[in-house]
Amino acid sequence: MPKVNGASLLRGLIGTAGLLVVLEAAGRLGAWDTERLPLVSTVLLRAGELLTDPEFLVSARSSLTTWALALLVTIAIAVPAGLLLGMVKPAELAVRPLIEFLRPIPSVALIPLVILLYSETTHMRITVAVYAALWPVLINTIYGVRDVDPLAKETLRSFGFGPGSVAYRVVLPGAAPFIATGIRLAASVAIVLVVTSELIAGGIEGIGVYITIAASGNRLDLMIGATILVGLFGILVNALLVAGENRLFRWHRARAGAAT
Amino acid sequence: MLELVDLSHTYGSYRAIDRVNLKVAQGEVVCIVGPSGCGKSTLLRSIAGLIKPTGGTVLLDGKPVDGSPENLAVVFQDYSRSLYPWMSALANVGLPLRRRGLDKKRRDAAALAALEQVGLAGAAAKFPWEMSGGMQQRVSIARALAYQPKLLLMDEPFGSVDAQTREELEDLTLRVCAHHGMTILLITHDVDESVYVGDRVVVLSKAPGTVVGDLPVQLPGPRDQIHTRELDAFVRLRAEVGRLVRGMTPQRNPHGYGLETR
Incomplete structure (x- = not known):
């Protein structure tokens, strides 16, 4: 879990602000045609305005819902599957080649196929996002389960607890920090894939659709403004999840710290 | 209460x-001592039902052990891995x-009472990684005590703490277990410790481990x-056990063991 402190945050902000200032100055000094590619200040202003624009908000809500559902479906599939594969070695060996084959296939390449399979756009988008987001959660869960100390499991067994109790009381909490990291990675991947599927497959609502419409109207200010908002959302989600991990898994950090 | 009959275990071709x-009789404290690699941990795991021995039987109160028996608790050497950090x-x-x-x-009340017995009532809310090694092993001992097992197995329980803590924990174990009337089987490689803690010292030979002294x-x-x-008496017995552990022929003391007092 990356640790963010005041000093590093401040430097990051200074760097970002510096780049924006340079770009703004270059645009104003005529480095490019600002009629075609708008100034930084214009884009930032548009991004701010979009937050109260009803048309954009309908699209944003749609994307957000798709993203949240995709993440939930991902967790519901990948965590139990990962627990099972992590605990039952023969099952993992049987499925491993399949995982190694499916994992590198870009989710985007499946969009044409998925369009044919689903008539409902939300289902199609969720499927595409889940396909990509599944892997980090699945792989992290498998490794997390494997990382659980055998002695921790034996201790509970020696007190007469059965395999179900051991899985629930030792394996799941022991693997939880790894699972959380997988979910955090999946959250970012899902954002990318939801917007991508909206851009490629179109539809009525969604930020990707909004960007496509803005492009057809030659509104680069709105396109870039909407894109920036997607990026900011990604940063926000990541920061919240990191904060949650740091809070919940203090024990894991303390132990990892003691080991190094 | 505990009886091992021809207990054997092989891992592949390794005996x-x-x-x-x-x-082992009810209320006895038996120390099992032997050179490293004498199968001490295998013995303990067989009794605890953590592995299924390839030969022989473990009888607990006359009944053969199948799976992890009720009324049994284990204290492992590696407290930091055996306690749950979350x-x-x-x-x-x-x-x-x-x-x-x-x-x-009632669980909390019993747990607090056990922590009190090991002198950790004030640390109940602490997490294992906030504690010293000795404190963590005290928590492990408290966990076994709270469970109130009839048989307590201890696998090198004081092997990972400093010498002074080790002495404290030895005395603590003797005190609280006598209080509960628990039967203890303590496995150690430390000859000194086996004589100090035990009512009886059982010596295992090098692998394949078998009883060479009782x-x-x-x-x-x-x-x-x-x-x-x-x-x-302590010094003589320690020498005797030490010889057995090293595989030397015992030099019997004609006066018996440890009959003199100071």
């Missing part, structure tokens, strides 16, 4: 223990009590780290 026979000391101690069908309130310890109680260890 870890070979026909171990042992009877739980407070209180929750760690209370966890096995779920097997006893107690509700949360010596009663007759030292006056209560034992004391300084006085007990300077008794002639």
